[in-house]
Amino acid sequence: MKILLTGGAGYIGSHTTVELIKAGHSVVVIDNLSNSSEDVIKRVEQITNAEIPFYKLDLRDNLSCVFSEHAFDACIHFAGLKAVGESVSLPLRYYDNNLVSTLNLIKTLEAHNCKNIIFSSSATVYGTPAEIPITEQCPKGICTNPYGWTKSIIEQILTDLYKADTSWNVIILRYFNPVGAHQSGLIGEAPKGIPNNLIPYITQVASGRLDKLHIFGNDYETPDGTGIRDYIHVVDLARGHVAALTAIKNGLSIYNLGTGRGYSVLEMVKTFEKVNSVKVPYIIEGRRAGDIGICYSDPRKAMRELAWRADYGLEEMCRDSWNWEQNSRSVHV
Numbered sequence: 001m002k003i004l005l006t007g008g009a010g011y012i013g014s015h016t017t018v019e020l021i022k023a024g025h026s027v028v029v030i031d032n033l034s035n036s037s038e039d040v041i042k043r044v045e046q047i048t049n050a051e052i053p054f055y056k057l058d059l060r061d062n063l064s065c066v067f068s069e070h071a072f073d074a075c076i077h078f079a080g081l082k083a084v085g086e087s088v089s090l091p092l093r094y095y096d097n098n099l100v101s102t103l104n105l106i107k108t109l110e111a112h113n114c115k116n117i118i119f120s121s122s123a124t125v126y127g128t129p130a131e132i133p134i135t136e137q138c139p140k141g142i143c144t145n146p147y148g149w150t151k152s153i154i155e156q157i158l159t160d161l162y163k164a165d166t167s168w169n170v171i172i173l174r175y176f177n178p179v180g181a182h183q184s185g186l187i188g189e190a191p192k193g194i195p196n197n198l199i200p201y202i203t204q205v206a207s208g209r210l211d212k213l214h215i216f217g218n219d220y221e222t223p224d225g226t227g228i229r230d231y232i233h234v235v236d237l238a239r240g241h242v243a244a245l246t247a248i249k250n251g252l253s254i255y256n257l258g259t260g261r262g263y264s265v266l267e268m269v270k271t272f273e274k275v276n277s278v279k280v281p282y283i284i285e286g287r288r289a290g291d292i293g294i295c296y297s298d299p300r301k302a303m304r305e306l307a308w309r310a311d312y313g314l315e316e317m318c319r320d321s322w323n324w325e326q327n328s329r330s331v332h333v
Contacts, residue, residue: 002028008052073116076120118241122148177231180235188320205282221294227292228296
């Protein structure tokens with residue numbers, strides 16, 4: 001299949017590009033490089049030994065130049081701003097960027113008769129979940145930030161689109177907590193500024209780029225008091241998108257992509273130290289507003305319908321993250 005990847009130079013998009021090409025698909029990437037680098041595309045080409053057509057475009061702009069040169073079988077939509085804290089400070093920027101770009105993309109896909117779309121969503125749409133582990137039947141909740149609301153609203157847009165026109169095929173993938181990096185050490189997660197996510201924070205502390213890890217809360221009702229999350233290796237997550245393409249002709253479907261088990265913050269820190277033989281200094285601070293104690297998935301629907309499962313464990317997540325930090329820390333993905 002020929003796949004259009006929006007945000008394909010980003011963290012998850014770049015890894016998915018690798019896995020799609022490995023699976024025999026051809027890929028065209030659109031990215032405005034607001035939080036990534038064109039060098040990532042070159043690194044993906046190095047990993048895959050394939051040439052990847054790349055367009056530096058904002059999805060809110062006219063996309064006809066891409067569609068005049070390519071006919072697509074499906075689109076995987078990653079592009080969007082994703083920093084939770086920034087979304088609270090700049091809500092209009094997030095609503096404009098994430099929603100307007102998606103609407104323009106959908107209209108363009110429809111105009112060119114490409115009605116197959118896989119959307120990169122998030123477990124944040126569950127809000128404070130009504131059940132643990134979280135199944136796809138768990139009701140969507142109240143999001144705690146504008147970033148989360150953009151994911152929830154886009155899900156509703158795609159759902160309403162399908163209800164109005166069942167010739168569309170829509171798959172919504174709700175990610176849990178992507179971590180890790182490609183085993184080559186050529187691509188990985190490298191956020192600008194102080195990281196919002198745990199593993200990049202750990203790797204930067206371990207390398208001495210940051211002084212110490214701040215752990216927010218050790219009084220949750222968990223075995224060690226720290227929050228528990230469902231961390232999934234980014235390569236497993238990328239392979240989930242490849243598997244989703246097998247179900248793209250089945251109307252509207254929603255899948256959780258997670259491992260089905262949770263790891264605490266301290267468990268992650270201790271495993272990282274053990275696997276990589278490094279120390280990660282940390283301090284305990286108070287809980288952050290809006291954080292919940294436990295969040296992990298029930299991924300059995302994806303296992304059953306997509307024949308997909310997460311293969312990598314916590315040790316591989318920690319090892320590959322440290323390999324990326326040591327080898328390629330200068331590239332922002």
